[in-house]
Amino acid sequence: MIQSRWKLPILFRLYADPSIRTLQLKRDLPGVSQKMLTAHLRELARDGLIERVDFGEKPLRVEYQMSDMGRQLLPVLIAARRFSTGHPPEADDSSMA
């Protein structure tokens, strides 16, 4: 459900900020393409992890936020990140003296 290039970054970004606009999200995820951002946001919303809020305004305004289910998943993601931080990839010494 979260195995796509940008889903974890999106979720962690949404964890840091309760509600966030699409453009801001794009700015905060360097390298993400419009296509993948939308695609992953849609999947996360479909799976119930986040919620898409369309303000129906003009200019367009759409915000995303964690859903209840998403918040339930957060502790797991945070634990995973902690493990990750605690176990960085082995340094590549192939070029060292």
Add this chain to the structure above:
Amino acid sequence: MIQSRWKLPILFRLYADPSIRTLQLKRDLPGVSQKMLTAHLRELARDGLIERVDFGEKPLRVEYQMSDMGRQLLPVLIAARRFSTGHPPEADDSSMA
């Protein structure tokens, strides 16, 4: 580090059994190909999550088991699985009355 088709199945299988042979692993993961099994086992071992034990016997005998690091990751994986079990995909009612 664990985002590949068979890595979670492998890790959970290794969680259920402390040490297991390659062939047995292949039997217990229906649908896995020889190639992907070997590839993912190698990556997991390289990343330090599992250990490859070559008995140097003939006929060949190789077993895999969790490493200390792998065991540290287990609680996270188990928590993730629990979430997963508790939040199954929405039923598709499109064909129901």
Add this chain to the structure above:
DNA sequence: CGGCATCCTTTCTGATACTG
């Protein structure tokens, strides 16, 4: 602003055949 459609490249996976 937010999103969709198209095209293209890269990555992942599987089937098969072969080795010590």
Add this chain to the structure above:
DNA sequence: CAGTATCAGAAAGGATGCCG
């Protein structure tokens, strides 16, 4: 038994242009 090599297909991802 465990693993490698090669090939072909599927899937994921990215770049670009267009729309309301």
